[in-house]
Amino acid sequence: MLDSEKLAIAAHLHVAMRRKVGRVTDVEWMVRSEDYAREIIRIALAEPEQPELHSLAQRLQAALQIAPRLRPPPVAAEPPAPESPERYVGRLR
Secondary structure (H helix, E strand, O other): OOHHHHHHHHHHHHHHHHHHHOOOOOHHHHHHOHHHHHHHHHHHHHOOOOHHHHHHHHHHHHHHOOOOOOOOOOOOOOOOOOOOOOOOOOOOO
């Protein structure tokens, strides 16, 4: 598929997402970055009762040949830093 066709599908998805759910996207980046496109597709497919978004997201997914991830990438959570008893914590009185 030509880049212009991919860009057209991404532009349609951009307009639909802005109109239906108020989300603004970057059309060119959607075509260039697989991770960004995958996230935009995930967001569009997660919108309930929006068949237009679902259709456009699936078209973009097929055009960019992006395989859906079965599970989200792991996020490394940092444990909270223990508070030191010697540390002064000030507050307004």
